[in-house]
Amino acid sequence: MDIISKAYAQGGSAGGGMEMIIMLVVFGLIFYFMIFRPQSKRVKEHKNLMSSLSKGDEVLTNGGLVGKISKISTENDYVVLNLSEQTQVTIKKDFITAVLPKGSIQSL
Numbered sequence: 001m002d003i004i005s006k007a008y009a010q011g012g013s014a015g016g017g018m019e020m021i022i023m024l025v026v027f028g029l030i031f032y033f034m035i036f037r038p039q040s041k042r043v044k045e046h047k048n049l050m051s052s053l054s055k056g057d058e059v060l061t062n063g064g065l066v067g068k069i070s071k072i073s074t075e076n077d078y079v080v081l082n083l084s085e086q087t088q089v090t091i092k093k094d095f096i097t098a099v100l101p102k103g104s105i106q107s108l
Helices: 002-011 016-051
Strands: 058-061 066-072 078-082 088-092 096-100
Touching: 016 096, 058 078
Parallel strands: none
Antiparallel strands: 058 066, 058 096, 066 078, 078 088
């Protein structure tokens, strides 16, 4: 018992609470700059993409479908994509991940 109490007496620090607060602040900053900020930036870019969609745009979906927008429903956020001359698919706007440059479908 005597050895343990001597070890605490020699190694104990009075500023332990302040070190803990500084460490929590550092972890908070790391969380903000590495997780929260990039995620909010991606969400903002995706909202801008959704608002800029128009008829005739060539788009890529989450599922890997590439098509041209033939109709956009303004009241319920659905889009009709032409995958080919005969095939049309109705999807939610949220599943569009990118707008491709004009002529991308022809080059495939």
